[in-house]
Amino acid sequence: MPYINAFFQPRKNEDRPRVVPDGAVNFAFIGQFAETPRDTIFTTEYSIRTGMESVYTLLNVDRGVPEVWGSKYDIRELLRACYFGIDKKPITEIKLNLKEKEMLRILLKRVKGTDIELLLKDSGLIE
Numbered sequence: 296m297p298y299i300n301a302f303f304q305p306r307k308n309e310d311r312p313r314v315v316p317d318g319a320v321n322f323a324f325i326g327q328f329a330e331t332p333r334d335t336i337f338t339t340e341y342s343i344r345t346g347m348e349s350v351y352t353l354l355n356v357d358r359g360v361p362e363v364w365g366s367k368y369d370i371r372e373l374l375r376a377c378y379f380g381i382d383k384k385p386i387t388e389i390k391l392n393l394k395e396k397e398m399l400r401i402l403l404k405r406v407k408g409t410d411i412e413l414l415l416k417d418s419g420l421i422e
């Protein structure tokens with residue numbers, strides 16, 4: 296995708312300024328290259344959130360910026376993301392070496408009849 300390379304460059308926490316840097320009282324940074332907690336760039340929501348955060352913080356507006364949904368802490372979403380990450384195939388269909396196949400066999404045996412098996416099924420990773 297043209298024009299999008301900068302978004303996908305490796306990024307450390309201190310690489311980009313916080314929306315309202317410590318001590319700032321009359322300026323803020325907004326948009327994709329300002330840092331706001333928890334969110335992921337490459338969305339229009341990110342830009343909007345930074346705008347809200349800057350106005351609410353600088354003008355002491357007593358309103359919360361809409362929460363970022365914590366999908367990275369939700370095992371169901373993470374498993375589903377893995378499923379999409381391997382082109383929507385069950386794990387049994389991906390190319391594995393002998394050792395990996397054996398580990399997978401042991402894992403699937405261990406989780407049989409457990410909630411983990413249900414979660415794996417729901418995600419599409421096993422059938």
Ligand SMILES: Cc1cc2nc3c(=O)[nH]c(=O)nc-3n(C[C@H](O)[C@H](O)[C@H](O)COP(=O)(O)OP(=O)(O)OC[C@H]3O[C@@H](n4cnc5c(N)ncnc54)[C@H](O)[C@@H]3O)c2cc1C
Binds near residue numbers: 297
């Ligand atoms: C290929 C691609 C696909 C995308 N797909 C999605 C998607 O599916 N969903 C999604 O949510 N987001 C998507 N995004 C991201 C989304 O488009 C951007 O995050 C969003 O548009 C950023 O909005 P913004 O207002 O912060 O900045 P921008 O839209 O970049 O606006 C910044 C504006 O400032 C102007 N400007 C720059 N410098 C100056 C200057 N010195 N003086 C005056 N004006 C200046 C620019 O011309 C521009 O108009 C995509 C982005 C790209 C590139």
